[in-house]
Amino acid sequence: MTTATxxxxxxxxxRGEIRLESVLHALSDPMRMQVVRELAQAEGELSCxxxxxxxxxxxxxxxxxxxxxxxxxxxxxxxxxxxNGLRREDLAALFPGLLDSVLxxxxxxxxxxxxx
Amino acid sequence: MTTATxxxxxxxxxRGEIRLESVLHALSDPMRMQVVRELAQAEGELSCxxxxxxxxxxxxxxxxxxxxxxxxxxxxxxxxxxxNGLRREDLAALFPGLLDSVLxxxxxxxxxxxxx
DNA sequence: TGCCTCGTACGATACTCACCGTACTACGAG
DNA sequence: CTCGTAGTACGGTGAGTATCGTACGAGGCA
Numbered sequence: 217m218t219t220a221t222x223x224x225x226x227x228x229x230x231r232g233e234i235r236l237e238s239v240l241h242a243l244s245d246p247m248r249m250q251v252v253r254e255l256a257q258a259e260g261e262l263s264c265x266x267x268x269x270x271x272x273x274x275x276x277x278x279x280x281x282x283x284x285x286x287x288x289x290x291x292x293x294x295x296x297x298x299x300n301g302l303r304r305e306d307l308a309a310l311f312p313g314l315l316d317s318v319l320x321x322x323x324x325x326x327x328x329x330x331x332x
Numbered sequence: 333m334t335t336a337t338x339x340x341x342x343x344x345x346x347r348g349e350i351r352l353e354s355v356l357h358a359l360s361d362p363m364r365m366q367v368v369r370e371l372a373q374a375e376g377e378l379s380c381x382x383x384x385x386x387x388x389x390x391x392x393x394x395x396x397x398x399x400x401x402x403x404x405x406x407x408x409x410x411x412x413x414x415x416n417g418l419r420r421e422d423l424a425a426l427f428p429g430l431l432d433s434v435l436x437x438x439x440x441x442x443x444x445x446x447x448x
Numbered sequence: 449t450g451c452c453t454c455g456t457a458c459g460a461t462a463c464t465c466a467c468c469g470t471a472c473t474a475c476g477a478g
Numbered sequence: 479c480t481c482g483t484a485g486t487a488c489g490g491t492g493a494g495t496a497t498c499g500t501a502c503g504a505g506g507c508a
Contacts, residue, residue: 232444236434237362240359240360244353245465245466247466249352263484265483271466271468272468275468279466310440311433311436311440312436312440313429314436314437317430317433320428324426325352340504381453387497388498390497390498394496412454412455412504413454
């Protein structure tokens, strides 16, 4: 069996446990927002090491954990890699339109600050 | 002259200085979210003392300052009262749809958690 | 003028958090 | 089995913040 998912488990909040405050808090950090934006563009799963964040590995782990525990992303081990994906469906069910408007707001702000 | 605005000035970020991260951070506190929701419903200005927050006056002052400095609300002195209003236009211009989807998300979560 | 109310300022406290380094684990490849 | 790579765990640090109490200032009212 190739590309088998590891048995290591990661704690995720269920859909009903996701809290708006936690989601907003998770997204209020520029580093985490960047991760979420790239995941949104990728339309698939990305490994942690795909992201080239300007912090150490331990800090990266920390940010991914905040995103996972707030319910913004799901994580699964695949071999030595840990794949990350947006929880689009859960977020859309709980907070329709929220993720999209946040992503749009981030894109607009980036364009605006770039002076374009 | 009645209802004259006091000469005391309050520092507000200009529209172009408002940052998405700061707005999301301001909204990630339940107390501040409650204030913003009531302001949205009121469709006008409310004094700080209108809100019956379960904290002391000094803490209330702190939360209103966070909201003002992040650009979410505007504040103006009117006599001894300090009136608060949402900066709907500025937020809509910078981040279209964001405020509405956040308010909707908060309303949905409240309904959901109330067990309705 | 004096008082009351609304809100501020300031100092203190306890907690959270972003970040680091080091030591460690898990897995796949050779 | 050994090594390299991906990521974790843990402990620590400095900054920010949510909270309080007390003392203060500004404005309206009697």
